[in-house]
Amino acid sequence: MQAETGSSAMGGHGGPDRPATGPSAGGAAGTDKDVLLSVRGLQKIYPSEHGDVEAVRNLTFDLRRGELACLVGPSGSGKTTLLKCISGLMAPTSGEVLLGGRRVTGPPKDMAVVFQEYGRSLFPWMTVRENVELPLKNAKLPRNERRRLADEALAAVDLPHADKKYPWQLSGGMQQRVAIARAVAYQPKILLMDEPFAAVDAQTRADLEDLIRDVWHRMGVTVLFVTHDIDESVYLGERVIILSSSPTVVQEDLRIDLPDERDQLTTRGLPRFTELRGHVYEEIQRAKREAGTRV
């Protein structure tokens, strides 16, 4: 498999080859130095009582530094498996993940993960501040530095006065913001988010989506955002990677050419938005139809 710069839909398409009509595929070509995350030929097979299950067959894509990419797919498309392999929490059966050129064998230092179950990810015996500062404390940062980073992160997620509270005293949306603050304070090079807004009400979700774009702009961090919400993926991402059903491969890699300044009302009203989301929707439907027919 050639190492390619930028990102393009690599091999492993099920079904007939489709010409690249409609939205252009792949990202602009950049140099190798631009690539932060490289997923190559990722495969995951789960042993089970009834025979091995190939959850993920071949995932290959690159993320450039500072990119915000969304990952969508039908349910059962191995999104969570992929995220666990990328974050080093699970070992793939074959293939590899490279972060900054180095192979990922365990949770890498420059990466932060925000999980969907915020209520179970924050430690209930610690205050908000202690939760946010824990990874920094673990990294042996001096106290003043920790405080500063935590204060900034909490301000960035608009929770400047919540630091002495306990997570369970906060609403769901606020808890998720604390989890984001914890990730932000850690100052990672790449931020992985696993359907972080799935368990949150629609109103809060809209606020959190804007928060993510805001944080992304300010920090210049690379973001890989996994979601099942099609609209969300198009609204948030510079790029949407569409996964097929299990055994999963990259079905399409779509560039989102919406303006960089996005707004819940106007952006979602743009005709281009509707086009893009329609296309993603079609692709997901296709993926669902082809489930079980692919060998």
Added chain:
Amino acid sequence: MRLVKNLGYALGLPVLLVLLWWGYTLVSSNFYVPEPGEFVTTFADVWFGERFFDDVLPSIGRLLVGLALSILLGVVAGLVIGSVRWLRSLLEPVLEFFRAIPPPVLVPVLMLLIGVNDQMKVVVIVLGSVWPVLLNTIEGVRSVDPVMTETARSYGVDGWSRFVHLVIPAAGPQMMAGIRQALSIGLILMVISEMFASSSGLGFTIVQFQRSFAIPEMWSGIAVLGLIGVVLSFVFQRVERKVLAWYRGLKEVENAG
């Protein structure tokens, strides 16, 4: 006014019971039931003298030493065994069996193995009260939320740090439940070891009173044991309230929602 009401609730029933007791002794002279007044004076006579230092303090001392050891042993071993999966599977049936043995039964056994002395009494307390701490700690470690474990891993919180910041607090509620059980078992064992195999101590003294039919004295001894139990329970509750404040808050929110 509120204070009076609270006091009324708190003291009402006890006072009523004492009055009934006194009334009963007025109308009948049951040998087994001393009068309240006599009881109080006997209590002071018996326990506020030499006996306090000869019998009470050593008994309490052995109890506290035994409990401290069993908590330490139970927590440390529990953390280790709970964290190593194959070790847990290996030891669990054996440990569950040991836990099922009624602890006082160990007294005659240890009398044989160690003899009748202070060490034996402390060992009895340790061997009897370690099980709830140990098994509850193992369970607590085992049931740490996997999402939290993954979160810790993803941020590189490993090893010692992981124990201090994740495992121990997460297992805290289970541990405390185990420690509470250990307290009551320890107290039982302290008494039994002294009733069965001793020539000094609280348990022995009370049995002596019973054997010589010194009824008010016997009751006063029962009262002392009761007081020790109450004080232990009270202290434990205070400690638990502090250590598990977060847990209570969490549960309140969960139950309300």
Added chain:
Amino acid sequence: MARTRAGRSWGPAALGALGILGFLATWEVLPLTGLVDPRYLPPASEVLAELGAQFLSAGFWLAVWQTVRAWFLGLLIAAAAAIVLGLVIGSSAVLRRATHTTIEFLRPIPSVALIPLAVLLFGVQLESTLLLVVYASFWQILIQVLYGVADVDTVAQNTARSFGLGRLARVRYVTWPTALPYVITGLRLGAAVALILAVTAQLVIGSPGLGREIALAQSGGAVSAMYAFVLTTGLLGVLINMAMRVLERRALAWHSSVRGEVAV
């Protein structure tokens, strides 16, 4: 650890069995090496052989029966009293507050403190054992029943009241089902405590049962027999534990929530 196709569930059970074997092996070897005096700790094989011999003896089964009888009767009396009192006290805020201090004071009193009293009143009969067993188990079950009644949903209560259900009917249709899981937990905890006290009473007082057999064996120098009886009490404890867990599962199969063990 062997990971076969169907192997996932094998591992722990096999390890557990291995652990038991390892323990028995250690027990066998320890006295033989002389690290522990074999007079005071006979090797496992001797004790197990003695246990086997006991299984054939009528006296052994009589002692087992006496222990189980004391356990069962005591638990029954304690449960009846605790459930009734718990329901009554729990349903009334006034009663709850009035009894709170008394309960919190009486509850931590170790029931073994009552041993001298039991001896005076009943000597070495079954009643002595029952006094201790009942006192200890009562509090365990009462506390749980009180928790259970406190957990009753006020909305459900009010709905029932608005439909004209009287006190007794409300207890039957609203209070009892809510409190049931707690009652079962209380029974499980009470059952364990009841066994401990039953054997303890027999041990110290000398009322009939396994506890007394242990004391007799120890003072009479029948060391293997003593260990055999100790093992028997453990086995009894394990059986009771398993039985209570089965009861818990069966009775609560329909109940959606699973109560954590932590609120003891």
